[in-house]
Amino acid sequence: MFRLVRGTGHILDVLDVLHRDRLALRIHDGAFSAMDLTARHPRTGELLSTVKFMAQTLAAAGELQRDLQRELTYDGLRAAKAKGSKGGRRPAVPADKTGDVRTAYLEGRSIAA
Template identity: 80%
Template sequence: MVQTLAAAGELQRDLQRELTYDGLRAAEAKGNKGGRRPALAGETVTDVRAAYLGGQSIAALARDHHVSRGAIRTAVADLLPEHVTAGDPVPAPELAVREPRHRSRRVTRTPRNLPAGYLFPGV
C-alpha cells in the first residue's frame, strides 16, 4: 500500500517537473526572460553609467535614483575595477603555525568481563 502511494507521488512529481520545463521552454521561445525585473532599465541605465564615469559615487547614484547600491553596481558592473586581474600572481596566504597542545593521556582500561586475550590477542 505504501509503495503504491510512493509510486503515485513520484509519478506526480515527474509530471509536474515536465510541465514546468515545457512552460519555461515555451516562454523562452516567445522571447520572455525569466527572473526579477531589473530596478534600473532603459534610459536610466545609460544615465547612471554616464554619471558613474563622470565620477559620481555609487551611493550618491543610489540616493538620486531611489534604488539600492546593488542595483547601481549591477548597472555599472562592467565598468567596476577588478580586484585581481588574471595576469597578477596572487601570493598564497601565510598560515599561522601553532604549537601542539599537550593533552593529558588517558589510560584505557579493558572491560573486566572480557577474557584476558580478547582485546589484545598477543598478550
C-alpha cells in the first residue's frame, strides 16, 4: 500500500477517485488485510473519520519509513566517501589494460577477457 501513495494528502485523493469510479481497494493479505478502506457515511457518502484516520496514519508511517531509509542511505554514502570508497561497480577491465583493449577493438582483433 505504501507504494500506491506518496503522502498523507495523496491517500485521501486516491480513495476519493476510487470511490468516484466505483472501485474498491481491497488488501488480501498481510497486516492491512483486515481493514476496510471503503467505508462511507450512509447519508453523506464521505469517508468515515476512522477510515480517514487509519489511511492518514498508514501513509504517515510509510512516509516516515521512506524518509528514514533515505537518511540512512545518505549517511552510509557519506561514511563510505569519507573512507575513500567510490560508488558503483568495479571496472570489468583493469585500468592498465584499457588501452590494449581499445587498440585491439579499433584494429578489429578479437578481444577476450
